[in-house]
Amino acid sequence: MARLARRVQVENDFGEIMHYDRHTGGGFVSPHARVPESVPVGWGTYVEKGAVVGHGCRLGDGTWIDRDVVLGRDVRVGDNVRIAPEARVGDRARVGSGARVGRRVLVEAGAVVPPDEIVPDDATVRRRGGLRSGYDVCRVYTSPRPRARGGGRRPSAA
Numbered sequence: 001m002a003r004l005a006r007r008v009q010v011e012n013d014f015g016e017i018m019h020y021d022r023h024t025g026g027g028f029v030s031p032h033a034r035v036p037e038s039v040p041v042g043w044g045t046y047v048e049k050g051a052v053v054g055h056g057c058r059l060g061d062g063t064w065i066d067r068d069v070v071l072g073r074d075v076r077v078g079d080n081v082r083i084a085p086e087a088r089v090g091d092r093a094r095v096g097s098g099a100r101v102g103r104r105v106l107v108e109a110g111a112v113v114p115p116d117e118i119v120p121d122d123a124t125v126r127r128r129g130g131l132r133s134g135y136d137v138c139r140v141y142t143s144p145r146p147r148a149r150g151g152g153r154r155p156s157a158a
Contacts, residue, residue, distance in 0.1 A: 019031060024041060027044065033048065039059070045060070049067055051070070057075045063079065063082070066083060085103055087102070087105045087106075090109030091109045094113065109127065
């Protein structure tokens, strides 16, 4: 039986050589990411630099955790999921297989992203309370500061 290399180098789309460590479960973790050794990283999964993965998480096969992503404790991420840069996933949240989570998305603690769901950039996935199960996705907008009309000048009193 052939022995798998512990450290690997991969060329990305821009021709840069990226370094990864093989992790428990067969996935690849950047040396600049924080992933506890007890967390199984699925086969063919990549965790990029700056990512932080909490204790008790499980990452499925073929998943991509991009740079500066934070996963809380006990998060479950399915197979073939893409979590874009700067996303935040709260404790005990679930991301279903095939889901795409956009940049700077906040998945609140205990919330569920269903399988094959596409969550747009800058959105918040909230946990639904009460007896009904499910999720709400609300888009968070930041509106620019309103400008004064007429170039910012006040009309003069004549």
